[in-house]
Every structure is written in C-alpha cells, then in structure tokens.
Amino acid sequence: MNFLLIIGGLVLLILGGNWLLKSAVALSLKLDIPKIVIGMTVVSFATSAPELIVSINAALIGKSDLALGNVIGSNIANLGLVLGITLLLGTMEVQKSFYKTDWPVMMIASGLLYFFLIGDNVIEQYEGVILFSFLIIFLIFLLRFQKTAVIDELPEDDEPLPLYKIVLFFILGGLGLWGGSELLIKGATTLATEFGVTDRVIAVTVVSIGTSIPELAASIIAVVKKEKAISLGNLIGSNIFNILAVLGITSIITPITLVDDRLLTSDIFWMLGISFIILPLVFIPKGYRLNWKDGIILLAAYCIFIYLTI
Incomplete structure (x- = not known):
C-alpha cells in the first residue's frame, strides 16, 4: 500500500510539474517578463507549496x-540532488543575475x-515577520529591476496561451x-516510521526528498524542453522561498522550536x-x-550527507 502511494505521488508530481511549467512559460510571454523571473516567483512558490503545507501541519x-528539518533538508536536496541530476542531463548556462541577486539573497x-x-533554538513570531518581509522586498526588487536586466532567448516553439488556459x-x-506530495509523504x-528513526532523520531525508520532487520534476522537464533559465531560477528561488516564506509563515502562525540539536550542529552547515x-x-x-x-x-556531496545522517 505504501509503495502504491509513493508511485501515485510521483506520477502526480511529474504531471503537476509539466502543467506548472506550461503556465509559467505562457505567463512570461503574455507579460513580457524574463523566464528566470517567472521561475523565481510563480514556479518557485508553487513548488514550495508542499513544504509550506507540511511545515505548518x-x-x-x-x-x-519535522517542519525545520523539512526545509533544511529540502534546500540541501534542491542543490545537491535536483541540480546535480539536472546537470547530468546537460550543460546549463548561468545568467549574471545569479551572482548579482539570486545567490546573495539565498x-x-x-x-x-x-x-x-x-x-535560543526558537524562530519566534517576530523573526518570522522579518523573514517574510525580506521575501516581499526581494520580490519587489526582482520584478522592478531584474525584469529588464535579464537577457532572455525564447525557444521558437513557445506559444502564447489564452489567460483561462494559463x-x-x-x-x-x-x-x-x-496532491502528489501528500501521497508521497x-x-x-x-515506511520510515516502521524502521524506528527520529523526526529529524525522517524530515531531512524522506520528507525533504519527497517535497523536493516537484522541483526535480519541474527542472528535468525544463531541461528537456530547453527552458534552462526556469530550471536554475526555480531551484535558487525555491530555496529562498523555503526559508523566507515556508519558515516565515509557519513561525508567524506558531513559533518553531528546535528539538534535535543535530539540525543546528550538522544539517544547517550542510545547507550553508x-x-x-x-x-x-x-x-x-x-x-x-x-x-x-x-x-x-x-x-x-548529497550522498555523503544522506549517508552521515542515516
């Protein structure tokens, strides 16, 4: 039964990633916004939704x-696992905006x-407000200034879609x-609980890989369709969203208290x-x-992290 849930979740995630990418490309065409900006806003927010739902719950x-380990583990998985696999499929050209804004903000x-x-091992509500406010400032900056700064080359097969289809x-x-993430998690x-491991281990391995699969699906589809600007922008944006939106919103609702010290003495250093x-x-x-x-x-690096964690 658990294996059926996992397979069903994966199928939904791949379909969802494809539909989301289709709407993102069409939206960038309609609004004349560079795809890397769409990747870092629309796609990143949608692919970070599983982390947000899991963390709040x-x-x-x-x-x-589980909430904290999910975000830290997901950020490690996005760059170690997802970007790693994506790069095995082909070379990725990197925009200058990567080191001017995206990477520094991350x-x-x-x-x-x-x-x-x-x-104090706690993310208080006012600290959540600071995190979320930083996200809003970053998004305003991104849409205001990076819109014209990014040189974008549209593949010839891109087609505008009517608004209702987008x-x-x-x-x-x-x-x-x-839905796919829910089934997968x-x-x-x-399965993980049956092996008697802690919340932290479940969070930084099983749950974080599960919630990073939307990023993996979206990124692989982006590479296959040669939408590489979306691919890198989506991953960096997703890491920013995970910290500023997921942990920001979650800690505004209820303070997040650290229980397992290894999140702070080991996992967060892997993420950094x-x-x-x-x-x-x-x-x-x-x-x-x-x-x-x-x-x-x-x-x-990701395999070493998982090995040391387990």
Missing part, C-alpha cells in the same frame, strides 16, 4: 523538527535562519504537486556549505556555466 501538531536568507536559531494549467499544476513517512559551493562551481573552470562534472560533485 508539523508545527501545529508540535513536531517542529545566502543572506540561510544566514538569517542560522542567526535566529543559534541564540490559469487552468497553473491550478492543475499546483494541485498535482500538492504519507507513503514514505509510514552546498549553497555556498554553487558560486565557485559557476566560475570554475569556465565562467557562467554548470556542467556534468559539477553535477557529480553536487550529487556526491
């Missing part, structure tokens, strides 16, 4: 480690999370991702390290691109 029932958000936790695909995609956590290493990988050996070698490095 977990925090409300007193399982804060590192600042990650640093803020560490700073809020290190003092909305329909967006809703179907969001529902597919949400239910099946996976039941993998987030940081993306910058030198982009520039070495040739600037503004990531290739299969970088993918192997990221996947190796």
Whole structure:
C-alpha cells in the first residue's frame, strides 16, 4: 500500500510539474517578463507549496523538527540532488543575475535562519515577520529591476496561451504537486516510521526528498524542453522561498522550536556549505556555466550527507 502511494505521488508530481511549467512559460510571454523571473516567483512558490503545507501541519501538531528539518533538508536536496541530476542531463548556462541577486539573497536568507536559531533554538513570531518581509522586498526588487536586466532567448516553439488556459494549467499544476506530495509523504513517512528513526532523520531525508520532487520534476522537464533559465531560477528561488516564506509563515502562525540539536550542529552547515559551493562551481573552470562534472560533485556531496545522517 505504501509503495502504491509513493508511485501515485510521483506520477502526480511529474504531471503537476509539466502543467506548472506550461503556465509559467505562457505567463512570461503574455507579460513580457524574463523566464528566470517567472521561475523565481510563480514556479518557485508553487513548488514550495508542499513544504509550506507540511511545515505548518508539523508545527501545529508540535513536531517542529519535522517542519525545520523539512526545509533544511529540502534546500540541501534542491542543490545537491535536483541540480546535480539536472546537470547530468546537460550543460546549463548561468545568467549574471545569479551572482548579482539570486545567490546573495539565498545566502543572506540561510544566514538569517542560522542567526535566529543559534541564540535560543526558537524562530519566534517576530523573526518570522522579518523573514517574510525580506521575501516581499526581494520580490519587489526582482520584478522592478531584474525584469529588464535579464537577457532572455525564447525557444521558437513557445506559444502564447489564452489567460483561462494559463490559469487552468497553473491550478492543475499546483494541485498535482500538492496532491502528489501528500501521497508521497504519507507513503514514505509510514515506511520510515516502521524502521524506528527520529523526526529529524525522517524530515531531512524522506520528507525533504519527497517535497523536493516537484522541483526535480519541474527542472528535468525544463531541461528537456530547453527552458534552462526556469530550471536554475526555480531551484535558487525555491530555496529562498523555503526559508523566507515556508519558515516565515509557519513561525508567524506558531513559533518553531528546535528539538534535535543535530539540525543546528550538522544539517544547517550542510545547507550553508552546498549553497555556498554553487558560486565557485559557476566560475570554475569556465565562467557562467554548470556542467556534468559539477553535477557529480553536487550529487556526491548529497550522498555523503544522506549517508552521515542515516
């Protein structure tokens, strides 16, 4: 039964990722917005929805480690697992906006999370307000200034869609991702619980991989369709959304208390390290691109993290 839930969840996630990408590309055409901006806003918010639902539910029932571990684990999985696998499928050209805005904001958000936790092991409601406010400022900046700063090349097969179809695909995609994640998490956590592991281990492995599958589905589909601007923008944006929106909104609803110290002494440093290493990988050996070698490095780092966690 659990395996059926997992397979059903995966199918829904792949369908949802495809529908969401279709609406995002059509929306960028209609509004004349670069795809990397759409990837970092519309697609990132929709693919972060599973993390948000899981984290709020977990925090409300007193399982804060599940909420916190889910976000930290998802951010590690997005760059180690998802970007790693995506790069094995092909070289990715990187926009200048990556190091001018996207990467610095991701590192600042990650640093803020560490700073809020290190003092008292709690993300208070006012700290949640700070995180969410930072997201709003970032999005305003992104849409105001990056809209004209990004050079965008539209593939020839892109077709504008009527507004009702864009909305329909967006809703179907969001529902597919949400429903798929719910099924996947239910099946996976039941399997993990049977092995008698802690909330933190379940969160940073099974749940985080489950909630990162929308990003994986969306990114692989983006690469196959040669929409690589969406792919990298989606992953960086998703990590920013996970911290600023998911933990921000969750802690505004109810403070998030750290229970397992290993989230703070180990997992968060893995998140900061993998987030940081993306910058030198982009520039070495040739600037503004990531290739299969970088993918192997990221996947190796992720495998080591999972091995040490389990």
